[in-house]
Amino acid sequence: MNHLVFLPVLVPLLAGALLLLVRRALPLTVRRRLNLVAVLVQVAVAxxxxxxxxxxTVLVYQLGDWPAPYGIVLVADRLSAWMVLLTAVLALFALLYAIRGSDAGSRHFQPLFQLQLFGLSGAFLTGDLFNLFVFFEVLLLASYGLLLHGGGAQRTRAGLHFVVVNLVGSTLFLFAAGTLYGVAGTLNMADLAGKLATLDPADLGLARTGALLLFVVFALKAALFPFYLWLPTAYAATSAPVAALFAVMTKVGVYAILRVQTLWFDDPEGSLAGLLDPWLLPLALVTMALGSLGALASTRLRIQIGYLVLVSLGLLLTAIALGERDSIAAGLYYLAHTTLATGAFYLLAEGIARRRGSAGERLIDAPAMPHAGQIGALFFIVAILVAGLPPFSGFLGKFMVLRAALDTPAMAWILAVVLLSGLLAIVALARSGSLLLLRATPSEGLPPGAPGRGELAPASALLAVCLGLTLWAAPLTDFTRATAEQLLTPTHYIEAVLGTDMEGAGR
Structure with a gap:
């Protein structure tokens, strides 16, 4: 076994436990350094x-050396390793922002931050459906505490909605897992791939019910229509570094949909072949359309960012719904772009709000901000990235998804929704930029309590990484294309997990 597979889970778990134990014994500056060192180690490990x-190569780690499908397994392939690295990089810049003061006021922020990373990494690496549920619960429990960090009525109200929605999702997850276990006798995802492909016709109805319930859970985590309304308000209510880290949390739902789609539903001879085909693409397009309308109607910048996240999630799930190598590859490239750009936007939004005095993030006229030129340049870059305008990574990802859609029966719908939602996003961001930066009256000095220029460094660094996605687009798209090919031929994944020869099995 390769122990490297276990380290992305082990490091944040140990770091979180240590930070919890020393939360009263050590000063905040020391705990910040410990947290930062732990995240740097996670970036290196990822x-x-x-x-x-x-x-x-598909690496498998069997906890306790119990073989699959009986034991707990962690599985690292191109997709899961890509997601773990993306999470660690985003967490690094979110933490660099948080230690400037956003983490103050609670001794629990540092351990909760690490436990959130523990849940995220575990969800991406687990090869077992029940342990996916466990890691979901861990990251959700940590996210509840992080969302409420700092207190206040608005955060409490948004946190309550967030908790209720996710408790419903967790309940449905247990129903789905129990149904699938009753039908197939296993919850190992690789083992389920074989069992679900050769079901007895008498069990087909239950299996479809369980699989569709599971899709509902993942759709809720991914904020897919009609389960999307919780996202803009929850992300807008919390602190900037937490909202930036949450940018990858919805991607857990996207990841889970992609994983089960390619493992269970893409085999043309399987019992559940094409189960999600009637649902995924229409819901993704509706999510994109409603997200763009929400962004256009928003009266607060961070609410607007939340709706723009929905637009990007709709595009991601459109790419997955097309189910082709090129579309999935484009989606994986765009996934990295939108996660990092969204994180940068949330960090920048708090910097803007602090510099506007009592107007905050509301999209209304207000006195001019100090350092408006620097803020305006960053806003212009992030707006181009988020709207998908050339020549940056957002445009490249969107262009690749549209090109992959040209030969599909739904081409006209996809082109219409993607292009129209992009146009509405441009209009919405242009309106916001005008209100925040151009239609401002002169003012003197920095608003009381506003931070210095160093606060913008983490957002600037995330934007620089997005520019790197543009500069190295060719090797990155080669990697995502190879990842898509690996996903669409899951034989090696199943063989690596189960240790069996799948040759001649049609997979």
């Missing part, structure tokens, strides 16, 4: 793991 699987 990068090492990605390099290990770049050649197509």
């Amino acid at each position: 990068l090492a793991l990605l390099l290990q699987v770049t050649d197509g």
Whole structure:
């Protein structure tokens, strides 16, 4: 076994436990440094793991050396390693922002931050459906505390909605997992791939019910229509570094949909072949359309960002719904772009709000901000990235998705919704930029309590990474294309997990 697979889960778990134990014994500055060192270690481990699987190797770690499907397994392939690295990079810049003062006021922020990373990494690496549920619950429990960090009526109200929605999702997850276990006798995802493909016709109805319930859960996590209204308000209510980290949390739902789609539903001879085809693409397009309308109607910047997140999620799930190598590859490239750009936008939005005095993030006329030129340049770059305008990574990802859609029966609908939602996003961001930066009256000095220029460094660094996605687009798209090919031929994944020879099984 390769122990490197276990480290992205082990490091944040140990770091979170240590930070919890010393939360009263050590001063905040020391705890911040410990947290930062732990995240840097996670970035290094995630990068090492990605390099290990770049050649197509599937690494399996059997906890307790119990073989699958009976034991707990962690599985690292190109997709899971890509997601773990993306999470660690985003967490690094979110934490660099938080330690400037956003983490003050509670001794629990540092351990909760690490436990959130523990849940996220575990969800991306687990090869077992029940343990996916466990990691979901861990990251959700941590996210409840992080969302409420700092207190206040608005955060409490948004946190209550967030908790209720996710408790419903967790309940449905247990129903779905129990149904699938009753039908197939296993919850190992690789083992389920074989069992669900050869079901007895008498069990087909229950299996479809369980699989569709599971899709509902993942759709809720991914904020897919009609389960999307919780996202803009929850992300707008919390602190900026937490909202930035949450940018990858919805991607857990996207990841889960992609994983089960390619493992269970893409086999043309399987019992559940094409189960999600009637649902995924229409819901993704509706999510994109409603997200763009919400962004246009928003009266607060962070609410607007939340609706723009929905637009990007709709595009991601459209790419997955097309189910082709090129569309999935485009979606994985766009996934990295939108996660990092969204994180940068949330960090920048708080910097803007603090510099506008009593107007805050509301999209109304207000006195001119100090350092408006620097803020305006960053806003212009992030707006181009989020709207998908050339020549940056947002445009490249969107263009690749549209190109992959040209030969599909739904081409006209996809082109219409993607282009129209992009146009509405441009209009919405242009309106926001005008209100925030151009239609301002002169003012003197920095608003009381507003931070200095260093606050903008983490957002600037995330934007620089997005520019790197543009500069190195060719090797990155080669990698995402290889990842898509690996997903669409899951034989090696199943063989690696189960240790069996799937040759001749049609997979």
